[in-house]
Amino acid sequence: MAKADFQVPELKQYAEIPTIEPGVMAHSAPFKSKEEFQGALGFPGTLVDDWQPKAIAKMGDLLSRYRSLRVYMDSCVKCGSCTDKCHYYLGTKDPKNMPVGRQDLMRKVYRRYFTLAGRFFPKLVGAEDFTEEVLDDWYSYFHQCSQCRRCSVFCPYGIDTAEISMAAREIMDSIGVGQKYCNEIIGKVYKIGNNLGLPGPALADTLEGLEEDVFDDTGVEVKYPLDQEGAEILLVTPSADFFAEPHVDGLIGYGKVFHEAGVSWTLSTHASEAANFGMFIGSYENMRRVAMRIREAAIKLKVKRIVFGECGHAWRVAYSFLNTLAGPWDFLDPRYPVPQHICEFTYGLIQEGKLRFDKTQNDDMVLTYHDSCNVARASRMGDRPGGQFDIPRAIIRATCNHFYDMDEETIRDRTFCCGGGGGLLTDDLMEIRVKGAQPRVEALNNVMQEKGVTHMAAICAICKSQFTKVLPYYGMEMDQIVSVHQLVSNALVLTGQADDDEEDTVEDEAA
Amino acid sequence: MSFLSSVYAYLYYFAAFVLIAGLIAKIVQYARTPAPLKIPTTPAPTTRSGVAFRITREVVFFESLFRGNKWIWIFGWMFHFGLFLVTLRHLRYFVDPVPAPLQFIQPFGVYGGIAMVIGLAGLWARRLLVDRVRYITSLSDHLILGLLVAIGLSGLMMRFVLHTDVVRVKEFFQGLYVGQINQLPADPFLLLHLFLVAALMIIFPYSKLLHMPGLFFSPTRNQVDNPREKRHIAPWAQRMEQEQEAQ
Ligand code: HEM
Ligand code: HEM
Ligand code: SF4
Ligand code: SF4
Numbered sequence: 001m002a003k004a005d006f007q008v009p010e011l012k013q014y015a016e017i018p019t020i021e022p023g024v025m026a027h028s029a030p031f032k033s034k035e036e037f038q039g040a041l042g043f044p045g046t047l048v049d050d051w052q053p054k055a056i057a058k059m060g061d062l063l064s065r066y067r068s069l070r071v072y073m074d075s076c077v078k079c080g081s082c083t084d085k086c087h088y089y090l091g092t093k094d095p096k097n098m099p100v101g102r103q104d105l106m107r108k109v110y111r112r113y114f115t116l117a118g119r120f121f122p123k124l125v126g127a128e129d130f131t132e133e134v135l136d137d138w139y140s141y142f143h144q145c146s147q148c149r150r151c152s153v154f155c156p157y158g159i160d161t162a163e164i165s166m167a168a169r170e171i172m173d174s175i176g177v178g179q180k181y182c183n184e185i186i187g188k189v190y191k192i193g194n195n196l197g198l199p200g201p202a203l204a205d206t207l208e209g210l211e212e213d214v215f216d217d218t219g220v221e222v223k224y225p226l227d228q229e230g231a232e233i234l235l236v237t238p239s240a241d242f243f244a245e246p247h248v249d250g251l252i253g254y255g256k257v258f259h260e261a262g263v264s265w266t267l268s269t270h271a272s273e274a275a276n277f278g279m280f281i282g283s284y285e286n287m288r289r290v291a292m293r294i295r296e297a298a299i300k301l302k303v304k305r306i307v308f309g310e311c312g313h314a315w316r317v318a319y320s321f322l323n324t325l326a327g328p329w330d331f332l333d334p335r336y337p338v339p340q341h342i343c344e345f346t347y348g349l350i351q352e353g354k355l356r357f358d359k360t361q362n363d364d365m366v367l368t369y370h371d372s373c374n375v376a377r378a379s380r381m382g383d384r385p386g387g388q389f390d391i392p393r394a395i396i397r398a399t400c401n402h403f404y405d406m407d408e409e410t411i412r413d414r415t416f417c418c419g420g421g422g423g424l425l426t427d428d429l430m431e432i433r434v435k436g437a438q439p440r441v442e443a444l445n446n447v448m449q450e451k452g453v454t455h456m457a458a459i460c461a462i463c464k465s466q467f468t469k470v471l472p473y474y475g476m477e478m479d480q481i482v483s484v485h486q487l488v489s490n491a492l493v494l495t496g497q498a499d500d501d502e503e504d505t506v507e508d509e510a511a
Numbered sequence: 512m513s514f515l516s517s518v519y520a521y522l523y524y525f526a527a528f529v530l531i532a533g534l535i536a537k538i539v540q541y542a543r544t545p546a547p548l549k550i551p552t553t554p555a556p557t558t559r560s561g562v563a564f565r566i567t568r569e570v571v572f573f574e575s576l577f578r579g580n581k582w583i584w585i586f587g588w589m590f591h592f593g594l595f596l597v598t599l600r601h602l603r604y605f606v607d608p609v610p611a612p613l614q615f616i617q618p619f620g621v622y623g624g625i626a627m628v629i630g631l632a633g634l635w636a637r638r639l640l641v642d643r644v645r646y647i648t649s650l651s652d653h654l655i656l657g658l659l660v661a662i663g664l665s666g667l668m669m670r671f672v673l674h675t676d677v678v679r680v681k682e683f684f685q686g687l688y689v690g691q692i693n694q695l696p697a698d699p700f701l702l703l704h705l706f707l708v709a710a711l712m713i714i715f716p717y718s719k720l721l722h723m724p725g726l727f728f729s730p731t732r733n734q735v736d737n738p739r740e741k742r743h744i745a746p747w748a749q750r751m752e753q754e755q756e757a758q
Binding site: 019063064065067068070071072074075076077078079080081083084100101104115116117123124125126149154156158160288319321323324327328337338339376377378379380385386388389 | 537540541544545546547548549550552553554555556557569573575576578579580583587637641642643644646647648649650651652654714717718719721722725726728729730731732736738739740741742743744745747748751752
């Protein structure tokens with residue numbers, strides 16, 4: 001079990017709503033961004049002198065540009081429906097981690113400077129001046145929100161705290177208070193092309209290694225091309241897929257699927273990152289700049305389609321925003337949606353009967369599936385609402401014999417975030433990450449006890465990294481988290497595969 | 512025409528002006544603020560009519576609240592449905608002649624009034640008893656509940672204990688349409704009731720009661736889930752693009 005210098009929450013058999021403990025997480029705040037990281041993104045390096053009027057002016061600017069912010073600041077009736085819905089509240093008991101508690105950090109400032117009632121009767125409506133203490137609270141608690149949108153599901157007006165966290169982070173960036181993790185990473189994308197700062201030659205090396213591994217394993221020459229002009233498909237995938245476990249097993253899987261489909265495809269060094277951290281900091285400008293790299297790569301490589309690898313927040317930006325940010329995509333093949341998710345691609349082939357699986361290859365695992373928050377509540381797959389839940393499950397069922405869902409209250413659009421999303425996947429936030437994972441891990445623990453589940457599959461780089469890190473705090477193994485396309489990769493029988501023997505095929509037909 | 516009647520007449524002109532002008536200003540503000548990105552909470556409808564259906568379910572049944580918390584839903588829905596019936600019943604003071612459906616609804620309006628007060632009491636109890644809700648409650652939240660309870664109770668007092676002359680109440684309000692101030696019965700509960708209602712109308716556009724128009728403008732609820740099919744772009748974002756391209 002991993003050692004912690006804070007109390008790891010207990011896992012219960014039935015979910016409990018804790019009693020509030022004000023202020024217990026006030027100390028949790030990520031490292032601040034340094035001057036060198038701020039400049040590249042167009043933000044001041046350190047806290048500006050007249051920060052208060054500047055921050056208020058920025059808030060006014062955002063209020064006039066984002067209807068969500070404007071309407072959500074006014075509409076909350078303090079009904080309480082969202083108060084027990086945030087995994088960070090459930091795991092920490094800090095009432096400022098209740099979605100409405102978090103919103104109120106901004107709402108009290110909004111009311112003070114932008115509403116009649118707050119200007120004249122601040123005490124009455126809970127309005128407060130934007131003081132240094134309030135700013136500190138903002139920095140702490142707006143970095144304890146993974147922008148997972150679970151609160152928006154249960155709010156009678158759909159108030160989405162993620163929108164408010166994003167706005168708060170943008171306001172803070174505009175006065176020189178940035179978060180190191182996110183801003184440094186965005187800088188790397190601008191300089192090198194991906195979050196991890198992997199340069200082109202390193203990528204080429206890795207991909208070559210994968211080709212050798214797959215050949216040794218299967219005897220089939222599966223290609224993992226990079227920067228190949230004229231390929232049909234551009235694959236954009238999170239950079240974690242290039243080297244970390246279990247991510248890379250997913251990438252191996254995508255390659256095998258493309259191989260079986262018989263389409264040409266390529267990765268790009270210029271757009272070697274699916275994730276778009278511009279969203280986390282609420283910056284339309286930076287989000288657009290990151291997204292434009294994909295457009296540039298698609299034009300340069302003359303591809304006809306764009307497919308995204310497994311990544312949750314990336315898929316939100318891809319599915320919901322890419323057309324807005326970097327469209328129109330009229331130079332691509334109009335027969336396919338832009339972009340497509342790798343799961344949509346694989347599922348399509350399964351439907352057409354083009355993939356052959358030997359499910360027994362995954363018999364060493366009993367699986368469950370974690371709906372990643374941004375896939376579940378901020379995007380779609382396929383042509384029907386809810387395809388984002390059904391398609392990955394259909395792929396798992398096609399490739400595995402043993403699959404059980406977790407408790408209904410904790411999956412599909414009610415899924416709990418892994419605890420590491422929204423720009424919190426950094427070691428300086430370990431405490432909030434571990435505590436925020438509690439509701440998800442509790443549900444996982446319950447299916448482990450009841451159904452003998454051994455592994456949890458996911459389609460998000462952040463989820464995979466987060467669980468690898470936090471499961472050990474709960475006495476579980478780091479490799480209990482797997483990629484969906486890792487399961488595909490295990491079970492897929494490649495045409496002409498060396499160990500494609502009689503026995504396997506017979507079993508397959510019997511199953 | 513008494514002094515009191517004049518005071519109430521001008522109070523109501525003022526309150527009506529604040530309510531209507533304030534609400535229109537807010538609605539115009541919401542409508543003119545762009546929503547630059549597609550952010551419906553998914554799974555979301557993929558068509559306009561699907562969205563209309565989703566919003567209707569939210570307005571009529573409080574669907575999301577139902578999924579979120581059953582207790583709040585029961586009391587909240589009871590209050591609002593009661594309020595709805597009461598409003599229908601009250602329309603008889605404002606339209607002449609009173610159409611048949613409105614006449615038919617009259618007795619239900621009274622039950623509505625009772626349901627409304629019980630619902631409000633339940634909601635208020637939650638604010639005091641549940642630690643999480645107590646934490647997020649500010650003084651104004653109590654005051655609005657108090658205001659509505661007082662309006663409801665003063666109304667019920669008139670209905671069941673100290674009756675007022677509803678015909679003259681109607682004449683008073685009909686008179687206001689044409690700038691004529693008729694005598695308002697000087698019954699204490701009526702005066703209290705009407706004073707509080709005017710207060711409610713005045714605070715409406717400046718308080719959380721904006722949740723009523725807010726719901727219709729909430730992008731997570733009113734957007735169609737079709738970002739891949741249709742490019743969605745806000746005017747300010749378009750300008751930003753053009754500026755960057757010009758560079
Ligand atoms: C489209 C019409 C409306 C809808 C859909 C709506 C919906 C809701 C919902 C879902 C809640 C949260 C649950 C609850 O606390 O009851 C709520 C609260 C509230 N509504 Fe409405 N409402 C509407 C109109 C109104 C109107 C016209 C009033 C004015 C008198 C009003 C007054 C309130 C108050 C005072 C609360 C807060 C109750 C509390 O403090 O707990 N609502 N509304
Ligand atoms: C200018 C607007 C209003 C006028 C002229 C008015 C007038 C009255 C009168 C004359 C009664 C007594 C009815 C009777 O004895 O049969 C009454 C009852 C009542 N009023 Fe109002 N009222 C107004 C607005 C409101 C509002 C906005 C509410 C709720 C928020 C409300 C809630 C009630 C309730 C619950 C009753 C008791 C049940 C009933 O008789 O309908 N009233 N009102
Ligand atoms: S978006 Fe998610 S993390 Fe943020 S407040 Fe809502 S439930 Fe909590
Ligand atoms: S559910 Fe919505 S309206 Fe209710 S307290 Fe939370 S944010 Fe406010």
